[in-house]
Amino acid sequence: MSDGGLTVVDGTELRSVSASLPESNDGVWRVAQVLDFAESKVSASLFGLSLPKNLKSSALKRLLDSQDDVAFRSTDLDTDHASKLLVDYIYAIADELKDNPLVISILDGNTLRQFLEDEDDFAMIAENLFTDLDTTDKGKISKNEIPNALGYMGVEMGVPPISEFPLLNDILNKHGAEGEEELGQAQFAQVLQAVLQDLADALAEKLVVFVRNIKITNGSKLRKLLSNEKQLNNVIEKIFRERDNKKDVIGSIEIIRGFLEENGKELGLPPSEANEAVVLLYDAVFADLGSAKNAFKEDDEFRELVKDILEKFA
Template sequence: MSDGGLTVLDGTRLRAINPCLPESTTGPIITGAQLIEIAESETSSSLFGFSLPENIKSDALKRINLDAVTELDREQASSKLREYVIAVADELKDDPLIVSVLDGNPLRLFLEDEDDFAMLAENLFTDLDTEDKGKISKSETRNALVHMGVEMGVPPFSEFSHLNDILKKHGAEGDEELGQAQFAELLQRVLQDLADALAEKPIVLIQNVKIINGSKLRKFLANEKQLNDVIDKIFQDTDAGKDGRGGCMERIRGFLEKNGPQLGLPPTEANESVVLLFDQVFSDVNNGKKSDGVLGKDDFGVLVKDILENFAEQLDVNPVFHGLEGKRYMSGTLSRIELKTSAIGEGAALPWGQPQIALLPST
C-alpha cells in the first residue's frame, strides 16, 4: 500500500504474477464469459483490488481475440488467461494509471502526532469559522473532511458512503455549536473511525492525470509509414532544400511544439519545464554537429528520427505527468511544477512534499 501518496500502475506488477485457473473451475470446457470473469478477478486482486477502467479491459480483450461465446478447453483457457494479463500489462505500459490508495495511514500519522493534529484542527476550524465567532456547528465536520480531501487521506463522500455513518455515529450533525477544543475532540474521533474503516477496506481512486512516458512515441517511431509521412510533412513545410541545419532544427522544433502531442510528446503551453526538455533534446542532437550545410531529404529524415528517439529516451527516464483538467495537487504528493522526475516504477508511492512530477495545464 502507499502512504497516502500516488501510485503509478504501468503493468510491472502484472508481469510478475503467474495467473492460474481457480480450483473451483470445473468441467472440461470454459466459456469466454467465464474466463473473462476469472481474468478480471486476477488482475483486480493484483492491483489493490479495484476494477480497471472498461476501455483498458476491452482493449486487452481485443489484443487476445477473446469474446464471451468462445469455448476453450482447460489448457487453452490457461493460456488465454496469461495472455489477457500480459495484454492488460501492455495497455498499462502504453497508458499508465495514477491511483491514490487510501488505507488510513496518512490519517493515523496525523492522529499519532499531537502537534500535527492540533495544527490541523486549528486550521480547519479557522477556515470553517467564516463569521469569526469562535464557534462552528457540528455539521461543519462534514466540510472539514471535504477540506482535507484525498490529498490528506480522506475519500470523497461519493466514493465512501460509510463516512455518513461515521458522522452520524459521533453526532457530527445538526446546528449545535462547538468551540475549537470541542471541534478538535469530535474530529479526532471521526478520523480515528475513518482510519480504521480504510485500513479494513482501502479505497483506490484513479487520478485524472496522464503519464507521458515515451511509450506512444516509441510506437510511432516503430511505424515506418507514419514516421515517413511526418518526415515528408515537415520536410515540405521546412523547405530543407534551402535551409541549413540550424534553420531545419528551428523549423522541426516549431512543428513538434505544435503537433507533438499527436505523436506522443508532452504539450509545451505555459510550462517552462517542458520547454527546457525541448531545449535539452535539441541541444543534445545538435551537439558536435558543426556543419550547417543544406540537408537532403535522407539526412533530414535521419535528423528528425534522432530528435524523436532522444525525446523517447528522456521521457522513459523522466516521464511527464499531465493534469487532464489542469488540477494541481498543492497539499500532497504533487506539490510543485517541475520536470525533475525520478524513474517511477509501478507500486512505488510518490512521497509527499517532493517535487517530482510535472503537472501541465489542460490542452
C-alpha cells in the first residue's frame, strides 16, 4: 500500500473473497439486504472504499437484464438463492471493475510521518510553503493560510482533501488555524508540524480511501466488443456509413481513424485528446497502414481492415 500513491482496482481482489450470509432466523432474505451485505464485503476487501453509485448500478444491471430494479430489491429469497445472489453480485462488481477499473488513493499517514521524521526535509517543505503563501514578501502570513498550505501539499504528500476527511477541520480548529494571527516562518513551521502530526495520527487510526478522477483504459471493453459478432458488426456498419458519405473526399484509413477518435470512448478506446501519449498510440496503430490511405476498399476487405485495426488497439 503506497500512501499518497495511486492504486488501480480492477476486481482481481474480489474473485477470491469468501462470502457467506450470516444466519437468518426465518431463512428469508430480502434482495436489498443481500446487496447491502455484498457491498459491505466488497468495501472491506478494497481497503474500506465507499463504492461509487455508478459502479453498483452497472454491476446490478449485469444481473437484472430487463427486470425492474425496485421490484427486484423488494423480492424475498430463501437462503440458497440469497447465497447465490451474494456471490453473483460480488462477481458482477468484479466484472464491472475489470471493464472499468478505478484508480484510488490510500492515505494512512505514512508519508506524513516520513516528512516529519526528517527534520531537513520538513524544514525545506515548510520554507517552500511559507514562500509560496507570503505573496507580499513581508515575512509574515496569516494563521488561516495553514489550510492552503495543506492544499498545496495535496494527496501526493499524504494530505487528504477536507471533503474526504472532515476530521481535518477539527485538527485545524484545535491549532487555531482559522485565526487571523500573523506568523513568521519559524512560527508557521511549528503550527504546520503540529497539524501534520495530528493528521498523521488520525490517518493511522482511520485511513482514507477515495476514488481519483482518472480513467483507465485496459482493452477489456474493446476485447469484449471484438468477441461479440453482433456488436462488432454494428460498429462496422456505422463506419460503412461514414465511408459512403466521405469516400470521394478522404481515404479509408482517414475515415476509420476519424470515426475511432470521435467514438473511441464508447468502444473502450482512450480518447484521442486525452494526452500526447494517446495521440502517439493512434499514430503507431495506423502507421503500418499508410499504403492503404488513399485506397477505397471493397466491403469485405474494408470490414477486415476495421477489425484488424481494433485488434491492434486491443
